[in-house]
Amino acid sequence: MARKDEYYNRAKQQGYRSRAAYKLEQLNETAGLVQSGDTVVDLGAAPGGWLQVAHELAGEGGTVVGVDLQRIKPLEGVETVRGDMTEEETRERIKHALDGEEADVVVSDMAPNMSGEYSLDHARSVYLARMAFETACELLGPGGDFVAKVFDGPDLNDLKRDVEREFDYVREVRPEASRKESSELYLVAKRRLTAPVRVGDKLDVEIEDVGNEGDGIAKVEGFTLFVPDTEAGDSLRVRVTDVKPRFAFATRADGE
Known part of the structure; x- marks a missing residue:
């Protein structure tokens, strides 16, 4: 058949x-x-x-x-x-x-x-x-x-x-x-993805807090961005490396 x-x-x-x-x-x-x-x-x-x-x-x-x-x-x-x-x-x-x-x-x-x-x-x-x-x-x-x-x-x-x-x-x-x-x-x-950021974006952010895993937390239009090797109060330039529906990850881009 x-x-x-x-x-x-x-x-x-x-x-x-x-x-x-x-x-x-x-x-x-x-x-x-x-x-x-x-x-x-x-x-x-x-x-x-x-x-x-x-x-x-x-x-x-x-x-x-x-x-x-x-x-x-x-x-x-x-x-x-x-x-x-x-x-x-x-x-x-x-x-x-x-x-x-x-x-x-x-x-x-x-x-x-x-x-x-x-x-x-x-x-x-x-x-x-x-x-x-x-x-x-x-x-x-x-x-x-x-x-x-x-x-x-x-x-x-x-x-x-x-x-x-x-x-x-x-x-x-x-x-x-x-x-x-x-x-x-x-x-x-x-x-x-409804995030205001996409992979590859470069942004100037301020680290507002530190999460349970030790990553710094920045906010972009209310959206959470995790940045490792940062501390609360840091102001820096970052590059977005991964975006999820409710949060994203970024790395330092100070020298880029």
Whole structure:
């Protein structure tokens, strides 16, 4: 039995609206995306296969919101928004559906209408993934995760580089449920960075305190920066070496 028939038949038997549901299951197994109680936003959610899986994973204590230009048939426990995610009005409706909460996970399985010309289809898929990325940056809280489908090709590296600046790490994943002949892959970005600093930044700071591990503590717009070999009261120039969702590390850069 061909792989596409296997997943198609399984989806029918298990009540999923699309075979794509298994892609999200496998992405979740690989990357640990959705936890019980999470708030999940699915961009380009029609017909709703990913919404079904997201709702199962987030559970009754979670919140799942689906967004699409097409109408999504109602799903128990899931709220839907009909509109273009790139429009501010739609994003405001998404935020209203979240009731002011930040999302834990934003996912996108969007793909362009296929033209049959690979370079054009690839470029369009990168555009959609970038729109999903920009929306995710607006909706995700610190430490949140993001997933977007994209067709492999020459424009992927620029997109991946931009995503890497906003998350702790990014990897490419090809789920088993993807059709063998497909060039699709998923960018999986973990732990959204909302820090006011990035790796390589040079800053003038003042050490306000010393932490339990002996590192000096500086604050940048309220964000914690750990600097070893410093003492409270030191004023110095530092270079950021590592950034996490809620804190960062830096080293002295006095002579640089």
